[in-house]
Amino acid sequence: AHGRTRVLSARWVFDSRPPGSLPAARTTLLQHFHGWFVRTARPVFDTAAVELMDFRTPQPAHGLSFGYVLPTSPCEALVEYTEFSAHPLTPDGYEAAVSHYADDVLRLGERQVLARETGVITMTDAPVPRQTGASVFRIGAAGGATRPATGYTFAGLQRQTRAVADALRRGRYPAPPAAHPLRSRLMDAVLLRALDSGRVDGPELFSRLFARVPMARLLRFLDGDTRPHEDLSIGLRTPVGPMLRSALELPRLPRRPFDLPTAPATGHLPPTETA
Template identity: 75%
Template structure:
């Protein structure tokens, strides 16, 4: 049995970030020993994925970035473009395999961190801590005993919430022989996509050169699409909107994902010495799906507590006020009272970009939140807020559940009117 002060279960963004912070011990700091339990190659290990976030100045992952930008653009459904400079922030693109390589180099040099390639099966509370029961790829059982366990594995099911939407997406990494992309500007949300009858859709373009980009189609809705539907949506966007002929570019890789967007509360503690971190601990922002920046705040606080010898309960990833605003927006979108495409386009057109990104990251003050709220459709939002206390919390659908027959989408065109009913 391995023993350590801390066991980190899972090597996604949260697990790697926490292990990385604990591996970098400054002179004079308290030593914290760590075992990182990561799934062997196979179905339990997530495929490579892209994380995007914004921050001011240099950050701990900068050496692994694919690209970064200071200009963002949003296209409304009618084609109207809003372009903005987000200085002093930078919008950053990070591939998970590049981040894993960056972290691995530091973990190898650290005498405080050991890595165990095994699939965690359960976490058992014991006197003075907990034991992680795991199994190697060859089927051999392994155990790790630790004072504190931080579990970042996805929960078996989502907690019950009043509103749950799924942000689901499929993207192409595109290589074009001609300079068809502007490498200085990210198309963050392009609503020139056929809008579903329920929810919203958009595309985004992350250019990594004049001929290379990640082009991704995204929906916020109750259930995922099948593979042909995603491919059809991307062919429509690249062909009809970007005006790229399919024979002129190569698709070098793809990525697909599902992010639950829910107002359900996530438990941050599941035992006396067992905690949940990352998306499993509520780090995903319910209204946007962004997670990576909140993971960094969460793991920074946990590492600081462990170094100081304090109780390391992860702090809430988002403030109570932010979660309350997200619950209202999710209800407004799910009820159809607010047209999501018009809503987000209006925010980017009317709110200073740096302030809006701080708002989306939950870093604004109350008076800033109120000023932004006045730029939203007030009556539908107020009605959604008023009915929230009376809505029951229900078990949320699991990502990937079978999708009911899809109604015919609206064609791309002028924004649908926002309903006050």
């Protein structure tokens, strides 16, 4: 407080700050997003339904994009535009993308933007170290809790924190465990390569999975909670040829460093418009 410096001592340190750089990876994409918290003049949102991946957005030349809608009332919701690609957009580009989705796709009509949020999630097959000192650990997104192919972080973070709390309670070494199984991370590396190379069409792939795989099983798969035979059955519902080609070439691909973009952190910004 008040700009003063304080020195703290602790037996253990768990560091969730975003790293300044990433280890070298074979594939690195960014899941970057921009959203509006909107209030509409008429009730247009179904509070019993959430739109998670709406591919009625213009697709970029590299990667994929989608919109999603999280309603909090019939007249209020978070309306978001998301891309999986190598580079973030400009602020004007994000605004134009969300405006197109809200006005031309969802047709919200008269609406007020109450606040905005924006952010970037790194999706990489780089090995993320979870320990940086004898008593210093990385945790959360900084410690590999983000699922490389989906961006899922919260469930992985909860697994890490439960394990750390249990170790501390029992007086054991509280190193955070891997948030996602090795098998899941290997499958993610294949999917990232297939998307980055353009061998698979992202919207078509995800639409096929949601249409052909039972929802409960698919959600467990996205969270890394399926068994090998379930993973195989889901894999057979993807474009098998391009996915196999991507898997076979992975061991030969070099790992290269990736410069993190300077992008605004996730947060809420003041309202600026009514339309």
